[in-house]
Amino acid sequence: MARAPPVTGYEHDDAWDEGYLKVDDMHEIFYQQYGKKDGKPAIFLHGGPGGHTSKSNTAFFPPALYRVVLLDQRGCGRSRPNACTANNTTWHLVADIEALRAHLDIAKWALVFGGSWGSTLALAYAQRHPSAVGSLVLRGIFTVRAAELAWNFSPCGAPTLFPDKFEEFVDFLPQEERGDVRGAYYKRLMSEDESVSHPAARAWNKWELSASTLYPPTEEKLAQLEDPTWLLAHARMEMHYFANKAWLEEGQLLRPENVDRIRGIPATIVQGRYDVVCPPITAWDLHKAWPESRLYWSDDAGHAATEPTTKKKLIEVCEEYAKLDV
Structure with missing residues (x-):
């Protein structure tokens, strides 16, 4: 199979805002804002857990349409203290996203974008705060079930x-x-x-x-x-x-009562067919539990968001969702 040419994506100017938000007595989370200051607010949730954000993460979002917020989760990237596991759970991170939304005076996220662990966090956040989410773009689905952890x-x-x-x-x-x-x-x-x-x-x-x-x-x-x-x-x-x-119960994010909370949110799943880190069965299980979502297979990609077919589709979906009235 010939290697597909790289996909560049959108070029953004440097961040027009960045700072730290103190979320408890121990943690300060680092954030940046790019794109259009009065554009549709989108938050990018990085993978890991333990990853970080960089300017390259803005490539999926048209800068003339989106106000892009990058967040380094607790203990990660430029958030302080680095590599700290104390007071650091999924539900702390969900609360941090809400705190950042309030801090930035954002009424509602037009788009929540998450890949790999970011897809876990996006689902957990949307199920906890569905009224704060206008649309979801999810990639490389991970729901922390026992079989996924063992893989x-x-x-x-x-x-x-x-x-x-x-x-x-x-x-x-x-x-x-x-x-x-x-x-x-x-x-x-x-x-x-x-x-x-x-x-x-x-x-x-x-x-x-x-x-x-x-x-x-x-x-x-x-x-x-x-x-x-x-x-x-x-x-x-x-x-x-x-x-x-x-800090999730087995299969929690796929349970009907939890999926029901987000069923009306426009959502697209993009999954690499040869994803070995987050095997495709989880994307399939999520789509079956949530048939209102759209599932696109990247038939020549593994796990990474930067693989050409995956990146191209993610950009297309972000372009499409910018037109939604949310």
């Missing part, structure tokens, strides 16, 4: 497709600890000793990056492994959330 470490899951990369991931650990891979990584990632936590974070993140795209990751993607701020926050926060099942 990346299961002998019948992702390691069957990337056996060499998974073996490297496991071989980072001493032989005697390989019987409980997640437990061994948890102990290291939560260590306050950077000589212990940082090498483990590098190995953890390298395994995920190796499986994230249909084609091997670019040098630019792998360069993140040399960024100490991203490195530990991403790995530690993922482990923190996964170990606690993101």
